[in-house]
Amino acid sequence: MPLPFLTADHAYEAAEDVPLPFDDRDRWRRPYRPGPCRVGSAAVLLLLASYVLFAAVIIAFTGTLTEAGVVFGIALLVVAVALRMLRMGVWVSAAGLRRVGFLGTRTVAWNLVVAVRTVQQPVRWLGLPRTVQGQALSLVRQGRAPEDEQPLLTTHSADFLARPEAFDRAADTIEAWAAENRHG
Template identity: 55%
Template sequence: MRIPIVVPLPFLTADRDVDALAPATDDTDAITPLYEDRSRWHRAYRPGPWRVGGAALVLLPAGGVLFAALVMGLAGSLPGTAVCLVLAALLITLAVRLVRAGLWVSTRGLRQARLLSSVTLAWPDVAAVRTVQQPVRWLGLPRTVQGQALLVHRASGGPLPALVTDHNADFLGRPEAFRIAADAVEDRVAEHRG
C-alpha cells in the first residue's frame, strides 16, 4: 500500500481564496503569503497563463539564438557570436519584463510595472484605488472590450493608466482571480492610507 505524500505549496493558491493564506491571528496581511516579507515588493496575484505563455514564446527564439551563438563561437566568428549574444540577452530581458509587468505592493508603496517603464508611488501619494467598469484593451492589443479595470488615483493628479484589467494577460478568463486581486490591493491601500 502506497501512502501519498502531500507537500503544501502555498504560492500555488494565490488566485484562490487569499484569506486561507493569512494567519488566523492577523487579518491585516491577506495578500501576503505566510513566508513572504512585507517590506519586499510583491504582487497581490500570480502571473496569469497568457502572460507566462507569452514570455515562454519569447524565450523559444532566445534559446535558438543562444545555440547559434555557440555554433558561431566554435566556428571562430566572434562578431557573429557577439551579435547573437546581444540579441539573446534582449529577448531574455523582454521575457522577464513581460512576466514582471503588473501591480506590485510593499510597505513602502505601490509600483505599476509596465513592459518598458515603471511608476512607483509612496503610500501618501496614492489617493485611492478603485475598480471601474470601462472599455479595456484585450490582452494589451488595440482591440477594446467592455470590462473592469483597477485604477490607481494619485494624490497630486489624475489616475495612472489602467494596467490591471479583467482582460489583460493575468486575468483573461479568470474573473474571480481579478476580483480577489483587486480587493487585496484595495485593502492594502486602505491599510496604509488609514
C-alpha cells in the same frame, strides 16, 4: 533556481479572514500570479532564445567570434525581454504601490493615494488599441483627475484574460493594502 518574480505570495488564499497576512510588509510583492498569456509568451521567447544561443555556438565553431558575439547578444536581449515581461504588473509594499511596465516603473507612496477602486469601463484587450467592456482597478492620486490615470489592472489584460475570479482576488487584495496603509 527559484524565480521570485514569477510567483506570487499566496498566503492570502489560505487565510480568507485576514486580508493582509504578510509578516514582512516592507518587501515588494505582487499579490497575484502572472497570467497564462504572459507566461506562455515568455516561454516562447525563452525557447527562441535557446535556438539563438545554439546558433551562436555553431557560429563560434564555424564562423568568426565577432559574428558569434552578435548572435549571442541577440539571444541575451531576447532573454531580457522575456524576463521583463514576467516582471510586469502591480507590486505592493508598506511603502506604496509600484506599477512595473515594459520600459519603465512608477511608484506611488500610499500617502498620495486618495482611492483604489474597481470600476466598470471600456478596457484595452491585451494592451492592444481595441477596447471591450470590462472591469478595471483604478488609482486616484492627490492632485490628479481619475481620467488622467491608466488602470492598474484590467479583466482583459495578459494576467487576467478569462480569469475573472483571479482579477477579483487581486483587486480586493490591492484595495486592502491601500486601505490599511493609507490610514495605518
